[in-house]
Amino acid sequence: MRLTPITIGNVQLKNNVVLAPLAGYTNYPFRRLCKGYGAGLCYTEMVSGKGLKYGSENTEELLYTDDAEGLCAAQIFGNDPEILRAACEHEKVAPFPIVDINMGCPVPKIYKNGEGSALLEDPILAEKIVKECVKSGKIITVKFRIGIHDSKLITTEFAKRMEGAGASLLTIHGRTKDKIYAGEVNFKEIESAKKAVKIPVIANGGVFSDADAEKLMAETGADGVMVARAALFDPQIFCALTGTPTENKFEMFQKQLKWTQQVCDERFVVVFMRKMAAFYVKGMRGAAVFKERLFKAQTPEEILHLAEQIWKE
Ligand SMILES: Cc1cc2nc3c(=O)[nH]c(=O)nc-3n(C[C@H](O)[C@H](O)[C@H](O)COP(=O)(O)O)c2cc1C
Incomplete structure (x- = not known):
């Protein structure tokens, strides 16, 4: 696919191909591997704002990084603006200049708690969260879905609101919460949101090959692509997408x-x-x-x- 650098706040990524946050998988060694294969940015798996507040050891372990990994983004989840701001300011988050807020997780436990994709139904709270987190001085980005179900798609409105609140980049997973990870990606929704905002937009969903990435970029006009499940089967998908040499x-x-x-x-x-x-x-x-x-x-x-x-x- 066509590679271009992306600027997020005051940070420049070497290219526009990124590794998604994947709970249970995108730990330090996996991210370092994908970075070596060409990913322009990798995200930690989602980390609970409350877990950080209450000093959960397990939560803190998810945020391990070092200089060998280099630039990386942390993803946090929750629904309390103050707790999420405190998470951005937590010492374990200090090595991550970019903090992404999860507004797409469909897992029932998270959704029922009013976190993850539940924030799509409460755009005013979502906006407050971003505004509060921006005060931490971190570069704040948001990853969200196109809606809860197909009868009410919120993509463009939500994107504008997140931009207005101070987000520096949006990642749009082109499926509704009800679709979980299956089904077609709605290119039109991503395209319309991309046209409505000035900040960079990364499109996510269904990239399993270079051809898929090109199609997603062409159909949506997005600035870059995010790869999730394909990287689990083969981290060297980033070699195919970025022209980085492969290894055995x-x-x-x-x-x-x-x-x-x-x-x-x-x-x-x-x-x-x-x-x-x-x-x-x-x-x-x-x-x-x-x-x-x-x-x-x-x-x-x-x-x-x-x-x-x-x-x-
Ligand atoms: C096992 C698994 C764990 C995931 N964990 C997260 C997560 O922690 N945060 C998040 O924003 N999305 C998470 N996702 C969603 C992915 O980041 C991505 O949006 C989704 O899989 C669609 O991309 P794909 O079609 O390339 O797989 C997860 C997906 C899977 C399959």
Whole structure:
């Protein structure tokens, strides 16, 4: 796809292809991998504003980063403007110049709490949240969906409101909350919102190849694309989208495992890398047998050995 730099507030991204926030996946090692393969920006998984306020250790772990990773955006969720502003000002968020507010999460527990996609139904509160978070001095961005269901699409109105409140970039997932992750992406909604605002707009939904990314850009006029599920199956999708050289899958896996070991305990490494390996073999010959062995593996060394067998032979 056509690469262009994007400016968000006073930060310039090297290109307009970004890794989405993915709860349970976009931890430090995974983001570092995607960045190395060309992603112009990566987002942490969503982090609870309340979790930060009450000092949840688990929440703080989600915000691990270092200089090797470089520029990264943190994503937070919640519905209390003061708590979310305090989250932006939290010491664990200090390394992230950009903070994204989640206004799209469809998970029932989050929605019922009035957080994530529930904010689409309360644009005045959404606006207050952005205004309050902007006061923290962070560059504030918003990721949202086109509405709750197809009978009431709110994209353009909501985009204008978020821009007015001080957001520096919008990411629009072109599906309603009711569609979760399935179904067609509504290009028209994204296009109309893009035309209505001056800040950059990133389009999200259904990018699994370079052709998909080009189509999404062409149909919506967006400034860039965000890739989510495709990166789980193959982080090197960013190589295809940005022209970055690829590497052997085993080398990729080994690198990710090493970085995960650097920052996580062994139990997490085993569970997480088993999950990742299962994604990476999708569609390969012998994948079913591999996965059976994989889920019996109890140590990082066993997992690496299995990975070597499937990708090096
Ligand atoms: C496992 C999983 C976890 C996700 N976690 C988040 C999240 O933490 N924050 C967020 O804004 N969106 C989250 N999403 C939504 C994605 O960022 C993205 O908007 C959605 O998957 C559509 O993009 P895609 O069609 O490229 O997958 C998640 C999606 C999946 C499948």
